Amino acid sequence: MPDPPMLLEHPHSAQASYARSWSTAPDFATEGAMVAAASDVRQPLLNQMSELAMDCWRDDWDGEGAARVSAEACDVAQRFINALPGAYPAPQVLADPDGWLAFEWYAGPGNSLFVSVDPAFRVHYAAEVGADKDYGSAAFFGRFPETLLQVLGRIYPHRLCLV
């Protein structure tokens, strides 16, 4: 499987179209990574996502000016769900006030990863692992970002990596 295409900070629409055609098949192992989450894990997440999209379909859904969750946001979030590694617990699906969908893995106070999935094919994350804090952004075209895999490996150190 080829590496994902290099990204500009703001991908041209042609690149975005290409990116949409490059997707990770639900059930195959990429080098050094995990088997994607099984469908019985993905489907509840997809259901949560659909419910959130319905709850947040209009602007100002939170009474503080939140942007509505768009079809584009759902599309990329679905790809993210399809790319989730099978070795870790399922995250909670949430709505971000920027109109994006977000995911949180939580393993107790001070051990969590929060990821906002940007419709422009990026993920923005913040992590806390004990006293360590980390944050950043990464491209996402369908393969679960290596950066996030590393964070999950630290949050859940006893989970086995399935290849």
Add this chain to the structure above:
Amino acid sequence: MPGLSEIPVGDEEELARFILKRDELRQDGTLRPLAFMAHKHVDLSVTRHRGFTVKRLWGAGRCAAVKRKLPLLGRADILAATVRLAGLDVKPAEGPGLGPKNHANIVKYPSEKSEQVHYAQILAGLARFLPVSMG
């Protein structure tokens, strides 16, 4: 005598962020970064405890809930000093009579998304959640 909006927010002041969305709260009672996520204006509305009784503070929360058409689940309390130590700041709402009484804003959130989430995560981890049932 100056109005509250003209009095700077002291380090010792406690601030309340009313929790109206279930996604802001985890099942174990801890707060998610969403509770302190700034967006749009890159600042975050909070209520100063200053001069308020507990009853009046919760009343402000109920008003906020009615205005936003969401249920009041509780509030997240955090010291202004904690916000400043994290790298942000707290300013009283501009101008007398603008917005709710005792209104202030957490400001200086960065414009970059992951950094916003980072600060929200820090504040959520340091704030104390009080469910509305505590009165």
